[in-house]
Amino acid sequence: MPIVTIKAVRGVHDILPADTARWQRLEAVSRQVFEAYGYKEIRPPIFERTELFARGIGEVTDIVQKEMYTFEDRSGESLTLRPEATASVLRAYVEHGLHVLAKPVRLYTVGPMFRYERPQAGRYRQFHQLNLEAIGENHPALDAEVIGVLMELFRRLGLADRLTLSLNSIGDPACRPAYREKLVAYLRQNAGRLCGECRERTERNPLRALDCKKPDCQEVLDTAPSILDALCKECGEHFARVRQYLEALSLPYVVTPRLVRGFDYYVRTTFELLTGELGAQNAVAGGGRYDGLVQLLDGPPDPGIGFAVGMERVVLLLPPDAQDAVPLALLIPLGDKALVRLLPVAQAMRHSGVTVEVGYGVRKLRNELDRANRLKVPYVVILGESELEKGEALIREMGSGTQRPVPLDRLEAELIALGGVGRGAEPPSEVR
RNA sequence: GUGAGCGUAGCUCAAUUGGUCAGAGCACUGGACUGUGGCUCCAGGGGUUGAGGGUUCAAUUCCCUUCGCUCACCCCA
Numbered sequence: 077m078p079i080v081t082i083k084a085v086r087g088v089h090d091i092l093p094a095d096t097a098r099w100q101r102l103e104a105v106s107r108q109v110f111e112a113y114g115y116k117e118i119r120p121p122i123f124e125r126t127e128l129f130a131r132g133i134g135e136v137t138d139i140v141q142k143e144m145y146t147f148e149d150r151s152g153e154s155l156t157l158r159p160e161a162t163a164s165v166l167r168a169y170v171e172h173g174l175h176v177l178a179k180p181v182r183l184y185t186v187g188p189m190f191r192y193e194r195p196q197a198g199r200y201r202q203f204h205q206l207n208l209e210a211i212g213e214n215h216p217a218l219d220a221e222v223i224g225v226l227m228e229l230f231r232r233l234g235l236a237d238r239l240t241l242s243l244n245s246i247g248d249p250a251c252r253p254a255y256r257e258k259l260v261a262y263l264r265q266n267a268g269r270l271c272g273e274c275r276e277r278t279e280r281n282p283l284r285a286l287d288c289k290k291p292d293c294q295e296v297l298d299t300a301p302s303i304l305d306a307l308c309k310e311c312g313e314h315f316a317r318v319r320q321y322l323e324a325l326s327l328p329y330v331v332t333p334r335l336v337r338g339f340d341y342y343v344r345t346t347f348e349l350l351t352g353e354l355g356a357q358n359a360v361a362g363g364g365r366y367d368g369l370v371q372l373l374d375g376p377p378d379p380g381i382g383f384a385v386g387m388e389r390v391v392l393l394l395p396p397d398a399q400d401a402v403p404l405a406l407l408i409p410l411g412d413k414a415l416v417r418l419l420p421v422a423q424a425m426r427h428s429g430v431t432v433e434v435g436y437g438v439r440k441l442r443n444e445l446d447r448a449n450r451l452k453v454p455y456v457v458i459l460g461e462s463e464l465e466k467g468e469a470l471i472r473e474m475g476s477g478t479q480r481p482v483p484l485d486r487l488e489a490e491l492i493a494l495g496g497v498g499r500g501a502e503p504p505s506e507v508r
Numbered sequence: 509g510u511g512a513g514c515g516u517a518g519c520u521c522a523a524u525u526g527g528u529c530a531g532a533g534c535a536c537u538g539g540a541c542u543g544u545g546g547c548u549c550c551a552g553g554g555g556u557u558g559a560g561g562g563u564u565c566a567a568u569u570c571c572c573u574u575c576g577c578u579c580a581c582c583c584c585a
Binding site: 083086138139142143160189191193194195196197198199200203204205206273289337338348349355356357359360361362383384385386387388389390408410440441442443444445446447448449450456458460461462470472474477479 | 581
């Protein structure tokens, strides 16, 4: 190895072959679930004008203030690698007039996000999200639907019983300011028992003080006024109906009045899917309603709701794949003549969608068999001088060690017959 | 951005109070075994011990700096 090696940038990581099967499974199941609910994929670019995120996420949020990958392109324009997907999706929604479609417009997207944070367990600078958005409808049944999609995804992944759904309503511009005042008053009253940061938050962003983890602050916050008692009539009713629909769908949840989220744009319903298995990074997914955001991005006054799933965190929870896909057979030619005869056989099998590997005819049979053993292939085809003379090849079953001659012109058909039994193209995996 | 712990072969890890300490296992390639594997034995490739500097007769070991990893704060997916 050279003295100076180029390594991956801090906080980003390679997804290696040993893990890609899990990733592919997660993506496949997600698409199945989302599309079953009528959501269509959209693929926005991974960078946008910086202004889009500044406006959409909120100028005073941590993400915008200190976590964005922002750079100037050669024309001097300020661009930013997306730290989240919703702003991009809504920008595309407005830009291409998708609001004329039958509402709600149901969209999802899958891909990398970028945030400049200190890497940690389950937290990366480039990470991947599944994002789902339902735009143009404010009926509480849509809130329940979106949460239902999320829960169905995790049910299909077999993870539902290891996660809990936290649910809250954070009101809207009609009622939140009043609550904010009450909370600030309470926090000021008890400022002496709060940590320094929470005292700062009291003035700058009081809602964020609610999820401070320090025990002393928790104690103070336990008796703080609850947002749920301060909701206006409309918000209270909306929340009650969301709960009613979730119950109708038998979806368990825990009302968490102190659940606040990092983006400014959320109103009313907010939710998180939490796990106890990932250390400090306990949120596997999060989302909420964002009525008003489309308008903020120069679009029509369409309401919306959506969620994001952290794929790395899900993958960490998924059990490792039981078994790698292995080729059906290793074709072992002994010598170049045999190689020439086997190459088209391999090609034909691959045309049929059956995976095989071919040796190069230069190694000893012993070593090739040893290799076949380690590849865990169930069958091996041996073609040497004597077989060539007789116009046949040997098919050896590695498990039993038995082998039988097969006429060369029947070889391909025989192998495909062997591969037809539960091998080759796997049906879409139904993950329990 | 703050704090703590840790960086030795592709992987997992050794190396007495600084003194043959640069090693083992796994993996890889080959040989023992002229065309029949899973066992065993043997051999080989691969490291300026993360990088740079300092202390010392001598540094993997001690000190400083730096980079990276891990965990926590913070934030969130």
